Structure formats: structure tokens, C-alpha cells
Amino acid sequence: IKNSLKTNCLSKQLNLVFKGSSYLFIAHKMSPSAGKTKELDSKYDEVVVKFVSDVRSGKLQGSYNTAVSTVNLLEQLIGDCQNATAFELCGAVRAVGNRMCRALPQELVAANMVRRVLRAIRDEHSSHANQTGDSLGESLQRLVLAAPARRATLGERADLRGPLRDHIAELRAELESSKSSICSQAREHVHADELLLTYGASGLVEKFLRNAAQRRYRLILAEGSDVAQSHAMASRLASSGVAVTVVDNASVCAVMPRVNKVLVSVRTVLPGGAALGAAGLHALTAAARYYSVPVVVLAPLYKLSPLHQHHCNWLSTPHTAVPYGALAVSEAHVVAPLYDFVPPDHITLFVTNLGGSSPSYIYRLLSELYDSNDHQL
The missing domain is CATH 3.40.50.10470 (Translation initiation factor eif-2b; domain 2)
Structure with missing residues (x-):
């Protein structure tokens, strides 16, 4: 009886281990948004703290000013990330966005700007992959079926800082012209x-x-x-x-x-x-x-x-x-x-x-x- 109980316990533990390893394997293939948030460097930790204090103290008021300040902060962050992969850029930007959301949950505009920059990183990585011929000759069915595995290609190294600066410049121009476009x-x-x-x-x-x-x-x-x-x-x-x-x-x-x-x-x-x-x-x-x-x-x-x-x-x-x-x-x-x-x-x-x-x-x-x-x- 004792041996059978030990065998059952051991099998349950092995099942848990196998399930955990499968979950870890799936998490490795998932997008950066599904993984753990990267810890901020001390430099940008202080920058985010200053941003939060400016909003809470009233020095930074209005949705437009908040959006522009968030874009400037993210542009500085991306410019300092040298030799970073698209996965690492997404992790750094998400870390800033996660800290802002926890400190200022009511400032949804700041989180929206973080999402816009993340979308720009993904689009630039996809265009770079298409230029290198990684996705040539693939059918639509293969692209759809390979979608989870394709997310792992965010780890490929490519200098995306130049194209991302252009995206951020377009985003800043859109913010500046938004009020006049509506009016x-x-x-x-x-x-x-x-x-x-x-x-x-x-x-x-x-x-x-x-x-x-x-x-x-x-x-x-x-x-x-x-x-x-x-x-x-x-x-x-x-x-x-x-x-x-x-x-x-x-x-x-x-x-x-x-x-x-x-x-x-x-x-x-x-x-x-x-x-x-x-x-x-x-x-x-x-x-x-x-x-x-x-x-x-x-x-x-x-x-x-x-x-x-x-x-x-x-x-x-x-x-x-x-x-x-x-x-x-x-x-x-x-x-x-x-x-x-x-x-x-x-x-x-x-x-x-x-x-x-x-x-x-x-x-x-x-x-x-x-x-x-x-x-x-």
C-alpha cells in the first residue's frame, strides 16, 4: 500500500512537472505582452517617477500634454537602447507603460501612446523581415498556422531605432495636428x-x-x-x-x-x-x-x-x-x-x-x- 501511494504521488508530481514545462514552452513562444514585465533601469525609473509626480502635482495637465510627454519619454528610451532586438525594445517600452499604468491608472492617454509605439516596433520588425526575404514564398495558410511561432522572431537583431524615430515623428505630428483637424x-x-x-x-x-x-x-x-x-x-x-x-x-x-x-x-x-x-x-x-x-x-x-x-x-x-x-x-x-x-x-x-x-x-x-x-x- 505504501509503495502504491508513493507511486501515485510520484506520478502526480511528474504530471505537474510536465505540465509546467509545457506551459513554459508555450510562454517562450508567446508575444512579449504575455511574458513577465522587464525591470526598469535606475535612470528611467527616475524619469518615470518624475513624470508621475508632474501629473499628480498638476504641473502636467491635459490629455494632449500627457500624450506628448509620454512620446518624448519613449523616444529617449528607444534612442538609448543600442543593439537591442525588437523583443528587448518591446520589453523596455512595456516596462515603462506598466509602471505608468500602475502609478496613474486614470491617465489612459499615456498607456495609449505606449501601445502606439509598441505597434510601430512590431510593424517595423515585420517590414524588416519581409525585406530580408524571411516570409517570401509562404502561403496564407502557412502564415496563419505559424503565427505563434512567428512571434519568436522578435528576438532577431536589427537596428530599428532609425525607422522608429520616423514613426515617433509622425506620431508627434499627428498629436500636434489633431485639434486643428477636428476643428x-x-x-x-x-x-x-x-x-x-x-x-x-x-x-x-x-x-x-x-x-x-x-x-x-x-x-x-x-x-x-x-x-x-x-x-x-x-x-x-x-x-x-x-x-x-x-x-x-x-x-x-x-x-x-x-x-x-x-x-x-x-x-x-x-x-x-x-x-x-x-x-x-x-x-x-x-x-x-x-x-x-x-x-x-x-x-x-x-x-x-x-x-x-x-x-x-x-x-x-x-x-x-x-x-x-x-x-x-x-x-x-x-x-x-x-x-x-x-x-x-x-x-x-x-x-x-x-x-x-x-x-x-x-x-x-x-x-x-x-x-x-x-x-x-
């Missing part, structure tokens, strides 16, 4: 004698409305969480010749039947056509859907994220919803969401750098911008 479409979406409704203060929406000021439309601006910035934006638009009326955010349902179009900006665009916007935006879009008012969302391409809703449940400090001096503070449990989730059926059209896109087309844009292996950093 150039203002006259296509804003018509004369229309009554528009927007929510809160947004630099992109303000420039978009300024470009359409010749249409002689009317605007209702619902106050956002920062009332002072909302009034300042209304004052600047009024000085540009726009007829602006500022209302409380609780009055959107009362004025919605008279509105022709809702025009807003969001924090992030999610897969499936959903979006994350400022707190209170969901109530506005729900009222617009009830009264069949079209909702147009301005969203540059760098705001498109492959993450889903369950990754984005963040809370703000309670004083943003209830002041500390209020009488109800001692008796109430305050939950202040940082963003509102806007479902895709509340949105009519996304205006991106490439033009108008319906919510059902966002998945196609995501597949063009990011590689599926890099969705999870």
Missing part, C-alpha cells in the same frame, strides 16, 4: 440658426465652436463641476460673437426639447463606441436620447483606448461633490465618481482626426491603431 470640420456639423448644448469647459469644444462662429448659431452651456471655468469659457465665446446662455447642470432636461444638437468632449473613448466623460455627462446624454437629440462627441485618436468599463471605475475626492463645511458631511457617505460612463447608444457620432465615425466603427479604428497583444500592458 476644421466644425462647419460640417454646425449649421445656421441651430441651438447647441454643451457641458462644462473644454478647450477642444471651445475652439470647435469658434471655428463655426460664422454660422450664427445659439449655444446653451451647462455648468460642469468647475463652475468658474464654465463661466470663463462662456465669456470667451461671447466675445467671439457666439450667443451663449449659461444654465445649471440640473436644468438640462428642461431645455433639451428645444436643443437641435449636443456637442461635447470626452476623456476617453472605449471599445464598442462607449466613452468616459466628465461626471454628470451621463444624465445629459440620457436626456438627449429620450428627446431624440443627436449627440456629437469630439475625440482625437489618441483618446481611443482598448480597455473596457470594468477597468475604469475610479473615484474622486469627496469634496468635489460636497464641500467640507456642509452640514451633511458628518452624516453622509459621499461617493464621487471621477468620470461618467456614456453607453454607445447615447452617442450619435464621433468626430476624430479622420472625420466622422459611428460608435460601431470604433472597433475598426482600435484594430488599426493598436496590436491585440498590447491591449494589456
Whole structure:
């Protein structure tokens, strides 16, 4: 009996060992996104810490500034990686992205820029492999069947720093022209004698409305969480010749039947056509859907994220919803969401750098911008 028990235990241990070795063999063939995250060098560890501190302290504000700073950091990292393979470059870039995501989970734009650079590395490696003739003469069936093994070719050595600098320069040019590309479409979406409704203060929406000021439309601006910035934006638009009326955010349902179009900006665009916007935006879009008012969302391409809703449940400090001096503070449990989730059926059209896109087309844009292996950093 003892011998049989020992034999059974030994066989179970051998099975575990064989399973572990097979898993290790599969992991060796998987893409860099499936492996362990590479540890950062002390130099770039300090650079990432400074980046995080600048964002948290308010020195670096806005999605555009965050995206540009992330691209500059990654360009410096790639330039210092001498004689690095594509696999090593992906590991270094993913290490930076993983550290940013853990320290700043709400800054999805930084993670999006990391994914764009990872996609550039993969594309450059594929083009280099095609130029060397590694994939010539192969049928489509062989390429599909050999996809897992083909990922291991990221370990081949090729100096990709020059082509990657060109990719990063194109990405930086895209970031710089994103706002102007969207605002150039203002006259296509804003018509004369229309009554528009927007929510809160947004630099992109303000420039978009300024470009359409010749249409002689009317605007209702619902106050956002920062009332002072909302009034300042209304004052600047009024000085540009726009007829602006500022209302409380609780009055959107009362004025919605008279509105022709809702025009807003969001924090992030999610897969499936959903979006994350400022707190209170969901109530506005729900009222617009009830009264069949079209909702147009301005969203540059760098705001498109492959993450889903369950990754984005963040809370703000309670004083943003209830002041500390209020009488109800001692008796109430305050939950202040940082963003509102806007479902895709509340949105009519996304205006991106490439033009108008319906919510059902966002998945196609995501597949063009990011590689599926890099969705999870």
C-alpha cells in the first residue's frame, strides 16, 4: 500500500512537472505582452517617477500634454537602447507603460501612446523581415498556422531605432495636428440658426465652436463641476460673437426639447463606441436620447483606448461633490465618481482626426491603431 501511494504521488508530481514545462514552452513562444514585465533601469525609473509626480502635482495637465510627454519619454528610451532586438525594445517600452499604468491608472492617454509605439516596433520588425526575404514564398495558410511561432522572431537583431524615430515623428505630428483637424470640420456639423448644448469647459469644444462662429448659431452651456471655468469659457465665446446662455447642470432636461444638437468632449473613448466623460455627462446624454437629440462627441485618436468599463471605475475626492463645511458631511457617505460612463447608444457620432465615425466603427479604428497583444500592458 505504501509503495502504491508513493507511486501515485510520484506520478502526480511528474504530471505537474510536465505540465509546467509545457506551459513554459508555450510562454517562450508567446508575444512579449504575455511574458513577465522587464525591470526598469535606475535612470528611467527616475524619469518615470518624475513624470508621475508632474501629473499628480498638476504641473502636467491635459490629455494632449500627457500624450506628448509620454512620446518624448519613449523616444529617449528607444534612442538609448543600442543593439537591442525588437523583443528587448518591446520589453523596455512595456516596462515603462506598466509602471505608468500602475502609478496613474486614470491617465489612459499615456498607456495609449505606449501601445502606439509598441505597434510601430512590431510593424517595423515585420517590414524588416519581409525585406530580408524571411516570409517570401509562404502561403496564407502557412502564415496563419505559424503565427505563434512567428512571434519568436522578435528576438532577431536589427537596428530599428532609425525607422522608429520616423514613426515617433509622425506620431508627434499627428498629436500636434489633431485639434486643428477636428476643428476644421466644425462647419460640417454646425449649421445656421441651430441651438447647441454643451457641458462644462473644454478647450477642444471651445475652439470647435469658434471655428463655426460664422454660422450664427445659439449655444446653451451647462455648468460642469468647475463652475468658474464654465463661466470663463462662456465669456470667451461671447466675445467671439457666439450667443451663449449659461444654465445649471440640473436644468438640462428642461431645455433639451428645444436643443437641435449636443456637442461635447470626452476623456476617453472605449471599445464598442462607449466613452468616459466628465461626471454628470451621463444624465445629459440620457436626456438627449429620450428627446431624440443627436449627440456629437469630439475625440482625437489618441483618446481611443482598448480597455473596457470594468477597468475604469475610479473615484474622486469627496469634496468635489460636497464641500467640507456642509452640514451633511458628518452624516453622509459621499461617493464621487471621477468620470461618467456614456453607453454607445447615447452617442450619435464621433468626430476624430479622420472625420466622422459611428460608435460601431470604433472597433475598426482600435484594430488599426493598436496590436491585440498590447491591449494589456
